[in-house]
Amino acid sequence: MSSLALAVLSLLLCFGSSCCDDSFTSDTIINNVVQDPQTGRIYLGAINHIYQLNYDLQKESSAVTGPRQDNPQCTPPITAQCTDAKDMDNINKLLLVNSANGTLIVCGSLFRGICSLVNLNSVDKSVYYSDIKGEKTYVASTEESVTVVGVISYFIDASTNANLSVFLVGKGYGSSDSSKLISTRLLQEHGEMDIFENMVEASTVQASPFVQRYLHDFRLAFKDDRYIYFLFSRTPGTSDSRKITFIARLCEKDPHYYSYTELQLNCSVSTEQQKSTYNKVQAAYLAKPGEVLAGKIIPSNPNDKVLFAVFSADEDGGHSALCMYPLSSINARLEEVIESCYIGEILEDKKPKTVYSPYVSKAEAICGTQRTMLKDYKCGADFLPSPLASKPEYALAVNPILTRNDMLTAVAVAVENEHTVAFLGTSGADVLKVSPIPGSGFSPSSCGLTALVISACSPVKLNALWLIAHVCLLCSFRCTRKKDCRKAELENTWLWSPNQTCVTIQSFNPPNISCKKTEHFVAVPVKITVNDGIEVASSAFEFYNCAAVVKRSENTPCIACVTSKWGCQWNSQDHTCSDRDDSDGMCPQFEISKPLFIPVGFKTPIEFQGKNLDKYLVRCMHYFFWYIDKITERKIDSTLRVVLYNCSVRREDCSLCKNTDQKYKCVWCDTTKSCIYKDLCSQELEDCPPPKITDIVPRYGPMKGKISVTIKGSNLGIKQEDIKRITVAKVPCTHQPERYSVSTRYSMTAILDEWKTGLSDVLFTYRDPVPTAVSPSKGPAAGGTVITITGKYLDTASIDDISITVDKVLTFGQEITCMTGPYNGQKIPSDKFLVNVKYGKDTSKELSGFEYSPNPKVTDYAPRASFVCAQTFVKCVLYRDKLTFFLFPQFVQEFINKSENVLEFLSPVVNKTYINQSLRTVIQLDNLVETLTEFVYHQDPSFDTLTDKAITENSIISVHGKGLSKAMTAKEAQAFVGDVSCTVTFLEDDKLFLVAPSSPPKSTSRRQRRDTSSEIVFGKGEWKVGSVRFERKYEVPLYIIIPAVLIPMVLFIVVSIYCYRRKSQQAEREYEKIKNQLANLEESVRDRCKKEFTDLMIEMEDHTSDMNEARIPFLDYKNYTNRVFFLPSKDGANDVMITGKLDIPENRRAIVDQALNQFSNLLNSKTFLINFIRTLEGRQEFNARNKVYFASLLTVALHGKLEYYTDIMRTLLLELMEEYVHSKNPKLMLRRSETVVERMLCNWMSICLYQFLKDSAGEPLYKLFKAIKHQVEKGPVDAKMKKAKYTLNDTGLLGDDVEYTVLVSTSGPDVTPVKVLNCDSISQVKEKIIEQVYRNLPYSQRPTVDSVALEWRPGSTGQILSDLDLTSQKEGRWKRINTLAHYNVRDGATLVLSRVLHTQQSFDQNQDNHEERNALLEDDKVFHLVRPADELDEVKSKRGSMKDKGTTKAITEIYLTRLLSMKGTLQQFVDDFFRSVLSSGTVVPPAVKYFFDFLDEQAQKHDNVDDETIHIWKTNSLPLRFWVNILKNPHFIFDVHVTEVVDASLSVIAQTFMDACTKTEHKLTRESPSNKLLYAKEISTYKKMVDDYYKGIRQMVPVSDQDMNTHLAEVSRSHTDTLNTQVALHQLYQYASKYYDGIISSLEDDPAAQSKQLTLRLQQIAAALENKVTDL
Secondary structure (H helix, E strand, C coil): CCCCCECCCCCECCCCCCCCCCCCCCCCCEEEEEECCCCCCEEEEECCEEEEECCCCCEEEEEECCCEEECCCCCCCCCCCCCCCEEECCCEEEEEEECCCCEEEEEECCHHHEEEEEECCCCCCEEECCCCCCHHHECCCCCCCCCEEEEEEEEECCCCCCEEEEEEEEECCCCCCCCCCEEEEECCCECCECCCCECCCCCHHHCHHHHHHHCCEEEEEEEECCEEEEEEEECCCCCCCCCEEEEEEEECCCCCCCCCEEEEEEEEEECCCCEEECCEEEEEEEECCCHHHHHHHCCCCCCCCEEEEEEEECCEEEEEEEEEEEHHHHHHHHHHHHHHHHCCCECCCCCECCEECCCCCCCCCCCCCCCCHHHHCCCCCCCCCCCEEECHHHCEEECCCEEECCCEEEEEEEEECCEEEEEEEECCCEEEEECCCCCCCCCCCHHHCCCEEHHHCCCCCCCECCCCCECCEEECCEEECHHHCCCCCCCCCEECHHHCCCCCCCCCCCCEEECCCCCCEEEEEEEEEECCCEEEEEEEEEEECHHHHHHHCCCCHHHHHHCCCCCCEEECCCCEEECCCCCCCCCCEEECCCCEEEECCCCCCCCCEEECCCCEEEEEECCEEEEEECCCCCECEECCCEEEECCCCCCCCHHHHHCCCHHHCEEEECCCCEEEEHHHCCCECCCCCCCEEEEEECCEECCCCCCCCEEEEECCCCCHHHCCEEEECCEEECCCHHHCECCCEECCCEECCCCCEECECCCCEECCCEEEEEECCEEECCCCCEEEEEEECCCCCCHHHEEECCCCEEECCCCEEEECCCCCCCCCCCCCEEEEEEECCCEEEEEEEEEEECCCCEEEEECCEEECCCCCEEEEEECCCCCCEEECCCCEEECCEECCCEEEEECCCCCHHHECCEEEEEEEECCEEEEEEEEEEECCCEECCEEEEEECCCCEEEEEEECCCCCCCCCCCEEEECCEEECEEEECCCEEEEECCCCCCCCCCHHHHHEEEEEEEECCEEEEEEEEEECCCCCCCHHHHHHHHHHHHHHHHHHHHHHHHHHHHHHHHHHHHHHHHHHHHHHHHHHHHHHHHHHHHHHHHHHHHHHHHHCCCECCHHHHHHHHHHCCCCCHHHCHHHHCCCCCCHHHHHHHHHHHHHHHHHHCCHHHHHHHHHHHHCCCCCCHHHHHHHHHHHHHHCHHHHHHHHHHHHHHHHHHHHHHHHHCCHHHCCCCCCCHHHHHHHHHHHHHCHHHHHHHHHHHHHHHHHHHHHHHHHCCEECCCCEECCCCCHHHECCCCCCCCEEEEEEECCCEEEEEECCCEHHHHHHHHHHHHCCCCCHHHCCCHHHEEEEECCCCCCEEECCCCCCCCEECCEEECCECCCCCCCCCCEEEEEECCCCCCHHHCCCCCHHHHHHHHHCCCEECCCCCHHHHHHHHHHHCCHHHHHHHHCHHHHHHHHHHHHHHHHHHHHHHHHHHHCCCCCCCCHHHHHHHHHHHHHHHCCCCCCHHHHHHHHHHHCHHHHHHHHHHCHHHCECCCCCHHHHHHHHHHHHHHHHHCCCCCCCCCCCCCHHHHHCHHHHHHHHHHHHHHHHHHHHCCCCCHHHHHHHHHHHHHHHHHHCCHHHHHHHHHHHHHHCHHHHHHHHHCCHHHHHCCHHHHHHHHHHHHCCCCCCC
16 A cells, blocks of 8 residues: 555544534545544644644644655755755655644655654644754655654653653655664653654664565554554565564563564465465554453453454455454463573574564574573563564464455444444445454445445545544434434334344235236335435335236246236136136146157157146147137147157168167168168168278377277167177277267277178278477476477377376377476486387387476566556566566566576556556466566656757757656666667656767758657657757868868978977987987887786786686685684684684583573673773783784674674774874874774774675786786796895895796696796796696685696606705705706696695605705705895905996896886786776775765864864775775785785885875985885876765765665675684683673673673673583
8 A cells, every 4th residue: 555545534424314524625635644632633644734623623723744845865954955856745654642742743755754843732833843953863754655653652761860752663664764664763852862863773673674675564553551562564575575464562661672572463264265365464453342342352351452453465455354463462472482582492403483583684592591581571681682573383363354355444443332343444435334243244234324435525545544433323213322312222222233133124015916017017116214315124015917927928828827926817718817806717728648759751640638628629730739719719728748850860870770769669771771760661671781980090009009099980889799809900909898989989890790890991000109309308397398299100099098207298299299297306407307108008119308407596587667658678587598477466478588597578568557556476487486576567757848959969868757767777768869769878767868869860851850859768658758959060161171271280390390300400419329328228118018018918818818717716705804804813824713613522512602692692782892892902911913803803793783883883983083082193093903993993894895895896906916926927036035027116126137038838638838937946837837727716726836746758757846856056055946947948848747645845755765855954055046135245245256246236227127117017907906996986885985974974073173184084994994905915805825026016006005095295305215216106196086086985975874784784694604603702702701800890880781780691601601600
């Protein structure tokens, strides 16, 4: 139901002598009606109006609430900055009477659902309204279809003990809303909190992702005793889209919703034919029933209240029901499921028996084992990790007391004379009065009360009903209440309507009267009316006419006369029928005792009997005869019946003739050769001729026979015993008596007697069928696939003889089709099943197999809405492409296109009655039927007319309208200017942009070329939006343009050449000098950069193709968080959080798990956690490393409730901010991880940006890493000193010129070419071979270098290569690591990797002698390409070589060119990464926008925080804290290995990134580090990118708390189950144990902790975890 429009205020059912005398009509739809219980005033909330009425429905006051300038995307107040604002209606969403302070709460759809307070005595007087308080005061919804309910309550502030006036609100999901599912709103200012501000934050019930998933539809909120109840329907949260009704209960004194529990309500009835379920609540009413009803349904508690609710069947709006739920039954069932949870009743899968947690994604223990909890904590406490909901099997189910085939939309209940009366409203604007006593009920027309059509009292649409009911009863022919009837105590004077007793007409005296009419009788209605036409009783009085009775009985007029119910009499004198008198009324007639058989063509005498025939005679004329009166010659009554028959009809042969019943005396006459009457035949044929066969069905059979064959012909016997023998090709056949038909058919050559044989002219052929193929060869496991068998001679036998193993046969002929049945096996896909085609009993043919594959699964379908006039293409994305139908309730659509994974349908054509209706949508894939989410039809869009709009080629055309985006996207919409299609680039609800054609449309007239119509097409819907006009640009003739351009150009060129030649001659000498000096250096750098960049791009293209094949090796979420959080810890990869192993004895594991769950609940107490963190940070020994590790453990432990984690982080950040702003330098905040919250922020960013890394920034980062790795490995890399020829880091540069050659080796047995260097060590060669061979596998799945041996096969024998062996070269005390050049391995050599059983040193693999191995290990001075610098300098100083000194001096120039070459080669990849991270034009993670807005908001509150400080805060929180960490450690996000050489280059880029994010300008000099000089030119560009990025984020649409919580809850739901949460809790407890005394002391000093017994709970946990025996 789209809205809660209340169409009628008061319905007085025949009160006195009038009906609907008191009424009030609103000009707009009424949304809500409430009544002040103290004054009786009625308040109406309508569209754009609020009305105040007295008890007689007379208007006392009113207020106008709309329309107003608004846009749901704009934040109130609406100013000129909201350019899209327009006049919008204000739909009333909520009305609440607060009698305590004399105000009326009014909430509408405008201004993001802001509420106001008005005076109860005069609604035109505003008490409070403010639209500047921000998102925290938005209560209702901006969408018309979202329902809002509320109830007045109170709130006790724990800190001040103040009793605050509040109201609780339940609201469904709205796409642009920012309020919560359940919220507690202030009705007075309190401290820093404003009116309407939400009092409860971070509650699990308010988690918005579940709101969007469940689609709550609230119908009622009320409070009773000490509880508050919400009645609503929602989806189960799975793919099932049907709505289920729940009632939620929470304690009124429970401000944190700990006691929130949902109970499913079922309303259904079962019959033998079907079960009818009414699962979606439409309206409800809470009332105390009368004594009669209470005695039947709640005899033990007559003061209990009952919830009356009307339900509808979700899939069919045409069926509804009324059900009753005693409130005591609801409370009893709620306490039952809660108690089951408290005492720990669980199933075999360790899940609770009766409840589940609907609003958390983490699978955690939600039930405890303390048996006294329910008595002690009736309203729960913070030990409950999440709200509860009953499982479907524990739903409260009742049978409906009334069902209808239309939609019940409203219910109200009144009690009169201790009788309960329910008034029901229907969608057809009718009001029904019902007695809700089970087994009784009365229709609206009982006692003369006709169905009341509401439109007679109000012109508006009836969707729901408010009734101030007056019960109508009958007294003295008036409909009154009992107290208004003076003689009510007398019997049968005051008739109580539920007794179904009314005034009726029992009889007439006389009962009927004779009259002369054309008809034999006329029934005249008789009514008794009183009081100006009120009908009391009615019946019919009959007038009859005897003379007309005989008109319908021509053959028996006398009998018809005397037997009529009017008692008429036959007059034999004048042959008429008249009223009865005293004369004799005997009827003359003749009759016969039994029918006579008269053959055709033979004269037969007839004998008959007569009665009362003395006055009559018989006249016969040929074959006609009758009795007539002797005088008047009129016919008299006749009942004579005779049977005329013809022997020859349908007796074409002798056998059929002889089979005729003997009473007909038919014989086969030999002379006439036909079947005739016996007396007409001169010579009867005694024996019939031999049988004659005319056809054989089927005419083909298998060689082995055993099929049924039908023989057709004539003279095939009289009975089945006549068939003596049947043969085919002299082979006997078995006769089938049950299929025998006399003379014409039996099953096969027939011998009747020994001498009577019938031979067929039709041949029967023996042949074996040859099936060859089955198509399709596979189908879903659900069955239903129609397969076709093709082959040769398949039409052998008949369809009755065919059986196929798959299932039933559909068609039979040249091809056979059959349908598969469901597959019940376990293995999917199944093995190939042989298809066995069986002909008869003995012939079987097997074909190639049929495979059952997994059932196709629908992963998505779009769009899910359409306009009424448009037939939209609906696309379904499947895992497979098997399909049959796409079904709606009244429509069936077959697919029109299909591909491997996508099916396309056309949405059904519907009329306007389906607007805004949600149609249940089902897709049938063979036998598999899947229910999809509902499909919605929206009102057709409207467009503002374009009038003579001037456009040019490729210009942007803006079209405005309304409702454009409800069922249409820019990609789906088509636009035409004339006959030319245009691209729609942008589409919103009120406008769309399209690109004009590059040339005017073709047309015949000049006028048409200038003025062209514009159309928008969506599906089959077309809308003309007006006309546009092409402006033709002034065209200058070409012969003028060319000279005007060329002449000045030629003059300029001539002058330039002259000047250039003159200058060049002067500078030529100087140029030649410089040219000779720089030529070599420039050419070298240029050629190197060009060549290496070209090589790198070619290589990266190969890597890109590899990435496309194997994808980027992203780590999964668990490994990503483990590496980011715990890899830098002191234990590294062996940290217990990474291994996930806890040393807990098996006999204590259950106790420890339970205690850790309790500790998790304790951490969910904000009071405890804040005290815990403050206590730890107050200890001096709790150093920075401990803080980082503790924060990471906390992140994992609270990952299931990231909204709560964010709330804790915000609280701690605000404290940290206050400390830095007032006591320290604000610019230093967040620079280092000196506190727990700073590390929490780093982890929070890592969690929130994981998906952004995978979707956006990950690919350019991976390409940058691969490019650096490729460039580094192109040149020599010293395996010992970790220096490379190509690097960005001057400290890691290989200073010497190392000669090397590039080799292309092949690695067998699967030959793979690998590029290596002849100066590479053997381990380096192994790494490159492994990298190339296993390039499609992530690093963790590749073999390690030590696990393989490298064998060189120069000929028939092989040689094992290793880094060190006995052949290694020695230079004094130094031993050189072996290279390929050492072994003289040539280009194109074959190298083989093989596994080794035991990992040893690489140089140890081919040594057999133990002494030799020890000799290799004696000297530990090893080098690869160059020796360490200090050793080399020592040697040089001794030798004093001038050549060496000259070489050392030349290093600087070489080293600069290498850095420049490396930087130029990688520049594009560095720029791509920076753009992916620092571009606000693309998708910005919501966490970044949310946190930056938080910093901006806090900065505005402090005067000493300037723009530079905000810039530093943002830099420290995101680039410094996250991006630099990921950039320096790619293995945190990718499954790769980062070598030290690659890490050195990544550090330079990371430093450049950090420099770009700072505001400080660094002045560069000759003494500046080379790393900073390298990117000095680009730093300014990068700084601008950072500034633009921060500005762009600031200008984005804010991310609300609801949207952020949605994102965080989705992350929690998706990944929490994969993390080692229990291990994290165990490690966290180690800190709690270490600082136990300090924590206990802190909790004891905190009053809030004392009230929640946090100290006691921590002591209980310590006792369980540390196995202590305490006095607790």
